[in-house]
Amino acid sequence: MKRNIPLILAFVSGLIVIFSEFIPHRPFSSIVDSLQEWFMIISGFAMLLGVMSLLRMNAAKVSTRSPDWQYHLIGIISFGLMVLMGALWGMEEQAGILGQGASISAWLGKKPFDYTYTHVFVPLSATLFSLLAFFIASAAYRAFIIRTLESNLLMIAAVIVILGRTGFGTMLTGWLPESYRFWHLPNLADYIMQYPNTAAQRAIMISAALGVIGSGLRIILGIERSYLGGDK
Amino acid sequence: MKHIYYLLIVLLLLQSAMLWANTTSSFTISDKPWDKGEALILNWNLPDGYDRLNLQKADSLMVYQDMELDEPLVSGFVDDNLDPDETYHYRLIAYNDALADSIFIEAQGQPKENWFYMHKLSFLLLFLILGSAIVFYVMAARRGKDFYIRRISGLDSMEEAIGRATEKGKPILFVPGISELDDIQTIASLSILGQLAQRAAEYNTEIIVPCRFAMVLSAAREVVKEAYLKAGRPDAYREDRIFYLTDDQFGYVAGIDGIIVREEPAANFFLGSFYAESLILAETGLSTGAIQTAGTANAHQLPFFVVSCDYTLIGEELFAASAYLSRDAQQVGSLKGHDFGKLLVILLIVVGIILEIAGQGWFKSFLMGAGS
Numbered sequence: 001m002k003r004n005i006p007l008i009l010a011f012v013s014g015l016i017v018i019f020s021e022f023i024p025h026r027p028f029s030s031i032v033d034s035l036q037e038w039f040m041i042i043s044g045f046a047m048l049l050g051v052m053s054l055l056r057m058n059a060a061k062v063s064t065r066s067p068d069w070q071y072h073l074i075g076i077i078s079f080g081l082m083v084l085m086g087a088l089w090g091m092e093e094q095a096g097i098l099g100q101g102a103s104i105s106a107w108l109g110k111k112p113f114d115y116t117y118t119h120v121f122v123p124l125s126a127t128l129f130s131l132l133a134f135f136i137a138s139a140a141y142r143a144f145i146i147r148t149l150e151s152n153l154l155m156i157a158a159v160i161v162i163l164g165r166t167g168f169g170t171m172l173t174g175w176l177p178e179s180y181r182f183w184h185l186p187n188l189a190d191y192i193m194q195y196p197n198t199a200a201q202r203a204i205m206i207s208a209a210l211g212v213i214g215s216g217l218r219i220i221l222g223i224e225r226s227y228l229g230g231d232k
Numbered sequence: 233m234k235h236i237y238y239l240l241i242v243l244l245l246l247q248s249a250m251l252w253a254n255t256t257s258s259f260t261i262s263d264k265p266w267d268k269g270e271a272l273i274l275n276w277n278l279p280d281g282y283d284r285l286n287l288q289k290a291d292s293l294m295v296y297q298d299m300e301l302d303e304p305l306v307s308g309f310v311d312d313n314l315d316p317d318e319t320y321h322y323r324l325i326a327y328n329d330a331l332a333d334s335i336f337i338e339a340q341g342q343p344k345e346n347w348f349y350m351h352k353l354s355f356l357l358l359f360l361i362l363g364s365a366i367v368f369y370v371m372a373a374r375r376g377k378d379f380y381i382r383r384i385s386g387l388d389s390m391e392e393a394i395g396r397a398t399e400k401g402k403p404i405l406f407v408p409g410i411s412e413l414d415d416i417q418t419i420a421s422l423s424i425l426g427q428l429a430q431r432a433a434e435y436n437t438e439i440i441v442p443c444r445f446a447m448v449l450s451a452a453r454e455v456v457k458e459a460y461l462k463a464g465r466p467d468a469y470r471e472d473r474i475f476y477l478t479d480d481q482f483g484y485v486a487g488i489d490g491i492i493v494r495e496e497p498a499a500n501f502f503l504g505s506f507y508a509e510s511l512i513l514a515e516t517g518l519s520t521g522a523i524q525t526a527g528t529a530n531a532h533q534l535p536f537f538v539v540s541c542d543y544t545l546i547g548e549e550l551f552a553a554s555a556y557l558s559r560d561a562q563q564v565g566s567l568k569g570h571d572f573g574k575l576l577v578i579l580l581i582v583v584g585i586i587l588e589i590a591g592q593g594w595f596k597s598f599l600m601g602a603g604s
Contacts, residue, residue, distance in 0.1 A: 022356050024268035025345040026316075039414060043447055050446030050476035057475045068494060125482040132508065135515040139539040201531045204547040208529035210573040211551030212416050213359070214566055217366050218555075219419065223562045226423040226455065226554055 007222045014220035054079065085112040157192055164189020259324045261341030269316025269345035274309045282326040282335065290321035316345045351601040361576065366569030373565025381567055386525050386543035387556050393499035393523040394431050402498035403438040403473075404428070407488060407513065409504020409528070410481060413447040416551075417529055421504035422448075422455050423554035424527075428501065429459035433468055440491060441474040444484045449476045485509040489516045502526040502541070503550060506533045514540030527553065 013035065020028040054075075061072040089101030091113040101111055108115045144155040163169035169185035176183055182191070218224035257278050264271035278285065287309060288296035301309060314320060319342050326335045373379060397404045406428060408421040425441065432439045441456065443449035453474045460469035477487040489512065492500065500517040502510070503526065510526070510533040517524050518540045526537035527545025537544045545553060548570060555563030580599065587595045 018359075022349055022352050023347060024266070024349055025347050029268045029345070043412070043445070046446035046450060048446070050443075050449055050479075053446075053449060053476040054478075057472055060472060071490070121480075124486075125480065128482040128486050128512070129508065131512055135511045139511060139515060139536065143535075143539045204529075204531045204534065206577055207570075207574060208531070208547035208551070210362070210570050210577070211420075211529065211548030213362055213573070214366055214548075214570045215416055215420055215551040217363055217569075218563060218566050221367075221370075223370060223560075223566060224423065224554060226426040226558070228454070228458075 003225070003228065006228055007225070011220055011222060014216065018220075082113065082116065085116060089113065091117075157196075160185060161189045161192055164192075257326070257335050257337060259322075259337040259339045261320075261322060261339045263341065263344045264310065264312075266346050266348060266350035267343075269343040270314050271310055271312040272314060272320060272341045272343050274311060274322060274339075274341075276307055276324055276337070278307075278326045278335065281328045281330060283329055284327040286325040286327075288323040288325070290323070294321070296321075296323050314343045316343050318342065354599045354601060358576075362569065362573045365572040365576075366566050369565040369568040369572070370562050371565075373561040373568075376561075377565075378561075379564050379568050381552075381556060381564055384545065384549050384552070384556055386527065386545045386549065387553055389523070389525060389543050390428060390431065390557070393501075393525060394428070394435050394437055396523055397432075397498035398435045398437045400498045403440050403495060404432055404499045404501070405488075405491060405495075405497035405517075405522075406439060406441045406501045407504070408441065408443065408448055408452060409502075409506055410444050410484060410509065411505035412445050413451055415505050417505040418448060420551050420554065421527075422451055424501075424503050424550075424557065425452060426455045426459050427554065427557040429456040430463050433460045433463035433465040436465070436468060438470070438473060440495070440497065442477045442484070442488055442491060443475065444477065444479060444481075446476055449474065481507070481509060485512050488513055492516050492520055492522075496520045497522055500524045502528075502537065503545065503553075504528065506530060506537075511536035511540065517541075 016028070016031055016035070020032045023029070058072040058076050060066075062069050062076065066072075086096065088096045088098045089104060089111050090096035091111060105111050110118065140158070144151070144158060146152050146155060163172065164185040164187075169189070173184045181187060215224065257276070259274075259276040262273050262275070263269070264273050274287070276285075285301075287299045287301060289299050289311070290296050299309075299311070311320070311322075319340055321338065321340045324335075324337045324339075328334065369379070394404065406425055408425060409415070409418050411418050413419070429439055439456065441452050443452055453471060456474055457466075457469055457471075460466050477484050491497070492513075493516065497517075497520075500513075500522045502513055502517075502524070506513075506526075506528050507530065510528070510530075514524060514526060514537055524541035525543045525545070526541040527550040528534065528537065529547050529550055531547070534544065534546055552567050552570065555567050584596055584599065587593075
């Protein structure tokens with residue numbers, strides 16, 4: 001019974017969502033929106049679970065003085081500070097317990113929560129994102145080492161696309177007459193991106209879409225149950 | 233002489249009919265077919281010489297407000313974002329500046345909900361065919377038919393990865409993607425987590441699962457707990473190793489990178505929906521020398537995983553993983569349904585190409601959902 005109720009719920013919800021995709025009439029047209037709203041409400045409550053997990057995990061590391069416990073302490077303090085600032089003075093237009101915090105906002109230029117978000121959180125996120133540039137360089141280096149015919153082809157295609165996307169590529173082949181315009185590096189790069197690349201990506205996307213349909217049906221029909229924790 | 237007289241009469245009648253047609257104005261409103269009852273189609277026909285028009289709609293107080301038309305003298309307009317079964321009143325005013333004349337016509341309409349999106353007929357047919365094929369193969373598997381599925385090296389390597397982690401005494405890191413539980417990739421990922429956790433429990437190897445969303449955390453805990461129970465090792469289950477990090481994308485990445493660098497897991501699994509963070513995670517994992525298995529259906533992230541991971545599940549392999557690992561006959565049967573779908577798609581593409589070359593565009597239009 002414990003397993004059957006979720007299975008019945010999954011079956012009914014799945015059928016409703018499928019029907020609503022093809023039936024524009026009420027109740028199907030509105031029921032999917034309701035289901036999504038329910039999901040948001042449940043997510044909101046589940047957030048509490050996440051916060052509890054976060055605090056418990058970090059507090060345990062700090063209390064047992066596990067290696068690098070200082071980072072976990074900073075995590076707890078940061079979390080507490082953000083909650084406190086948001087609760088006391090609010091964020092953006094919303095007021096907090098102490099109102100809009102006009103004096104502290106005048107001093108910082110923003111509300112403390114917004115100030116910390118803009119001047120601490122956003123730069124940290126941007127810093128991490130910027131690491132991608134270096135990782136792309138190291139990954140590209142490994143990918144383009146010529147070992148096999150495939151990696152050779154990959155490297156040639158990559159060089160054409162990289163050069164074709166820069167002014168240098170235009171300059172390199174700009175002298176070619178108009179009748180050979182296909183061989184201009186920007187046009188070659190466009191060709192590679194538009195045809196072989198798009199074809200390969202679409203093949204992956206079509207097969208993934210089939211996988212999604214298959215997985216969905218397996219879940220709706222109750223064949224796939226491992227997301228519930230087990231088979232029985 | 234008599235014939236000429238009749239001919240003149242006919243010509244006069246024809247001319248007057250044409251004049252009448254040119255001077256008659258009409259304004260009709262009809263419900264947009266095959267929709268949610270949110271749109272009305274407004275059509276009008278104005279005599280020659282009218283160079284300006286004004287379309288107005290009555291608000292709730294029956295005060296007419298001007299409507300904006302994309303082109304000043306179009307002969308039709310679709311008013312959308314309406315409520316079904318409500319009556320809407322419209323007014324069309326056309327001006328003839330040369331004659332200092334104007335026409336004023338009123339009409340009303342009521343959008344109606346329909347019972348089918350006709351432009352999705354092709355999708356429904358394809359879905360029914362594919363769904364029937366999957367059900368057919370599942371039934372065949374139930375009757376005992378044995379199906380062959382090709383080897384997926386990324387999944388075969390799971391034992392190797394767990395074995396290595398056990399030998400080194402290091403944990404396994406499992407990242408279920410950065411999407412919520414409503415993403416089917418996350419569900420597929422959790423299905424694999426169940427299989428992986430069971431094997432990890434059998435080998436007595438620790439598994440770390442950092443989650444981005446609390447709902448995923450809750451499901452992941454349940455899945456791992458059940459896997460440990462199945463393996464007969466409920467005592468080894470540690471809830472604190474399946475934890476929530478943060479909802480923020482790069483905060484989550486920073487947290488996982490920290491775990492990779494500090495705890496140096498022997499095997500990393502990145503399975504689910506990934507975006508810009510895929511390469512950051514995979515490259516950090518590579519730097520620690522871990523065996524890495526990744527899988528996603530997000531085609532743009534696959535090259536990054538292919539470059540930095542030992543094994544990559546491409547697209548549908550992620551969705552097939554649970555069936556492949558469980559070796560459950562019914563699930564394997566459903567994979568045959570996928571294969572049938574692929575065959576069907578190939579067939580449709582070939583037929584579509586031939587018909588397009590032959591100048592028959594209806595097939596492509598039908599499949600692309602024309603008629604909305």
